[in-house]
């Protein structure tokens with residue numbers, strides 16, 4: 001890989017499962033969180049929320065929700081990364097507010113955020129419209145390229161995709177700062193949700209253990225699939 005701070009961060013990022021007790025300075029954490037906020041997201045809706053767990057009692061319960069995995073127990077900082085699939089309305093309004101504060105709304109902005117977005121996101125009570133929208137899209141696709149007018153499950157996938165990109169950006173930013181992370185989806189999703197008091201349309205995307213790697217931090221040498229399994233041309 002070419003020599004650059006970016007590739008150095010990418011290459012040296014590893015999942016770290018054993019941390020030094022050194023605290024993570026707040027300004028380092030803040031810079032990485034602000035980098036993560038720049039991650040791309042579907043329709044720029046930024047459906048994520050990083051919950052930094054400070055309260056020792058909550059932390060203990062969060063460690064347990066993470067099945068008492070070593071990185072959760074030992075990291076100086078534990079973050080629950082939450083994905084929200086129901087904040088689209090609020091966030092859409094915020095996008096429009098910001099656009100409008102910058103000047104007259106463009107027609108494309110108006111059409112996309114006021115007309116197209118609700119078509120995609122509204123699924124009716126109990127998501128009842130979702131399967132119909134999906135079927136409608138599938139039939140349309142037999143005749144011409146048609147976007148998937150999503151069901152609730154599709155929206156959930158979309159929110160998780162965007163949130164995972166914020167996670168990746170955060171992990172690389174922490175590495176660029178000389179710190180390490182362990183992403184964890186090995187946790188009890190029901191207990192995690194209850195612990196954080198999340199509303200219905202929200203769930204934990206992953207936990208992130210954060211700190212400085214100890215000598216025993218990286219458990220295995222990197223294992224990579226053959227390049228041709230990961231990349232192909234058509």
Ligand SMILES: Cc1cc2nc3c(=O)[nH]c(=O)nc-3n(C[C@H](O)[C@H](O)[C@H](O)COP(=O)(O)O)c2cc1C
Pocket residue numbers: 013014015016017069071182183184185186187206222
């Ligand atoms: C979404 C996701 C969930 C993961 N969950 C866990 C986990 O619960 N516990 C754990 O020890 N590692 C977890 N990992 C770390 C992976 O095992 C690790 O990324 C993989 O083995 C590659 O190693 P590397 O990150 O050091 O390159 C997770 C990684 C991702 C991306």
